Amino acid sequence: MxxxxxxxxxxxxxxxxxxxxxxxxxxxxxxxxxxxxxxxxxxxxxxxxxxxxxxxxxxxxxxxxxxxxxxxxxxxxxxxxxxxxxxxxxxxxxxxxxxxxxxxxxxxxxxxxxxxxxxxxxxxxxxxxxxxxxxxxxxxxxxxxxxxxxxxxxxxxxxxxxxxxxxxxxxxxxxxxxxxxxxxxxxxxxxxxxxxxxxxxxxxxxxxxxxxxxxEPRKLVRGYLIHRKQRENQILTLLEDGPQTIETMVKAMYAMVNKALHPAAGRSVLAHLIDLERRGSVVRADETQWRKAA
Missing domain, CATH: 3.60.15.10 (Ribonuclease Z/Hydroxyacylglutathione hydrolase-like)
Known part of the structure; x- marks a missing residue:
């Protein structure tokens, strides 16, 4: 702004x-x-x-x-x-x-x-x-x-x-x-x-x-879709190193964002993980961690 x-x-x-x-x-x-x-x-x-x-x-x-x-x-x-x-x-x-x-x-x-x-x-x-x-x-x-x-x-x-x-x-x-x-x-x-x-x-x-x-609404919507795809790719890249918690992923993905907004970012990361789980790309490793699907 x-x-x-x-x-x-x-x-x-x-x-x-x-x-x-x-x-x-x-x-x-x-x-x-x-x-x-x-x-x-x-x-x-x-x-x-x-x-x-x-x-x-x-x-x-x-x-x-x-x-x-x-x-x-x-x-x-x-x-x-x-x-x-x-x-x-x-x-x-x-x-x-x-x-x-x-x-x-x-x-x-x-x-x-x-x-x-x-x-x-x-x-x-x-x-x-x-x-x-x-x-x-x-x-x-x-x-x-x-x-x-x-x-x-x-x-x-x-x-x-x-x-x-x-x-x-x-x-x-x-x-x-x-x-x-x-x-x-x-x-x-x-x-x-x-x-x-x-x-x-x-x-x-x-x-x-x-x-x-x-x-320029269609341009903005296209940007939103690209942004969400980038977040999805970030998650999958982070999980290449093994199982991770949402908190750990947020710290890496939103390092430049005010920490007060990290809890909200964590909700969107969870939403991405659920979407990826539905598509068979990730699974829950345990109660707190996620990993890439085999």
């Missing part, structure tokens, strides 16, 4: 409504972290009758900012990409105030064994309608179509806006970092398949929930 993260947080337009395109506005929640970057970007789509995508954390100031941004308009739908606590908790209160229908991903609550406190699942999420792959909701000047993209979570959806050849990519594609894939619900096999699914699409721009818009 060109700007230091602390400087970027200090300059972030919290509570303001940013106009990103003729149909798209964004309100940024004040929940920055090592995993959310500047915070949750809540999108408002359309004019007059609008949809809100990823309402974000259940915070009064963020609710007030969304309501201020949509004053004089009708919120018909609240769409949710997945049920991590930085994405969906405000949906219930926003629905109560606005009368909007909550739609999007299926409910999902699991015990999270990963390193992210903000990634705990939202137990309050109660959609009025669950959208399957290809299902749509519409307003006067917009249509949003669900694109099922499991991997980060099994219930993850993106939303396509054909009127602008745009895709709201949630956490599947982020505008500042690669996403964490944390088993048991995070699944590298599914994540890679979902990347290939997006690569086959012709969206002009992505709007991630965290980070800046992605103006």
């Amino acid at each position: 060109i700007m230091d993260v602390k400087d970027a947080i200090a300059a972030a337009p919290y509570e303001a409504c940013e106009r990103l395109s003729p149909r798209i506005r964004r309100v940024l929640a004040r929940n920055p972290s090592a995993f959310t970057y500047l915070g949750t970007g809540t999108f408002i789509v359309g004019s007059g009758t609008v949809a809100v995508i990823d309402p974000g954390p259940d915070e009064d100031v963020h609710l007030d900012a969304i309501l201020a941004a949509t004053r004089g308009e009708d919120i018909s739908h609240i769409l949710v990409t997945h049920t991590h606590k930085d994405h969906s908790p405000l949906a219930g209160r926003l629905s109560e105030v606005s009368g909007a229908q909550i739609a999007g991903c299926a409910p999902l609550v699991l015990e999270d064994s990963g390193p992210r406190s903000d990634a705990a699942f939202d137990t309050s999420y109660a959609p009025d309608r669950v959208l399957a792959d290809g299902d749509s909701v519409s307003g006067p000047d917009w249509t949003l179509t669900a694109v099922h993209t499991p991997g980060h979570t099994s219930n993850h959806l993106c939303f396509a806006l054909p009127q602008e050849e745009a895709l709201f990519s949630g956490d599947h594609i982020m505008g500042w970092s690669t996403t964490v894939v944390s088993p048991p619900d995070g699944d590298m096999t599914a994540y890679l398949a979902s990347l290939k699914k997006l690569q086959a699409r012709e969206d002009r721009i992505y709007y991630p929930t965290h980070g800046a818009p992605v103006t």
Whole structure:
């Protein structure tokens, strides 16, 4: 990043409504972290009758900012990409105030064994309608179509806006970092398949929930696939020296990364190992170590 993260947080337009395109506005929640970057970007789509995508954390100031941004308009739908606590908790209160229908991903609550406190699942999420792959909701000047993209979570959806050849990519594609894939619900096999699914699409721009818009989406997706293949090759190379623990592999693979992020990196390494195990490339040597398959 060109700007230091602390400087970027200090300059972030919290509570303001940013106009990103003729149909798209964004309100940024004040929940920055090592995993959310500047915070949750809540999108408002359309004019007059609008949809809100990823309402974000259940915070009064963020609710007030969304309501201020949509004053004089009708919120018909609240769409949710997945049920991590930085994405969906405000949906219930926003629905109560606005009368909007909550739609999007299926409910999902699991015990999270990963390193992210903000990634705990939202137990309050109660959609009025669950959208399957290809299902749509519409307003006067917009249509949003669900694109099922499991991997980060099994219930993850993106939303396509054909009127602008745009895709709201949630956490599947982020505008500042690669996403964490944390088993048991995070699944590298599914994540890679979902990347290939997006690569086959012709969206002009992505709007991630965290980070800046992605103006060359197919190039970025290709880079993500290359990055994951490189990580996979690193694992297989390390295992040439014999059985290893995930902790040992992370220290070698992420030597230049802040150690505070190593636990999250370990979850993605585990996800890669499970994927490689399914393909017969690695096996578990014992309770803590992995080795190459014979």
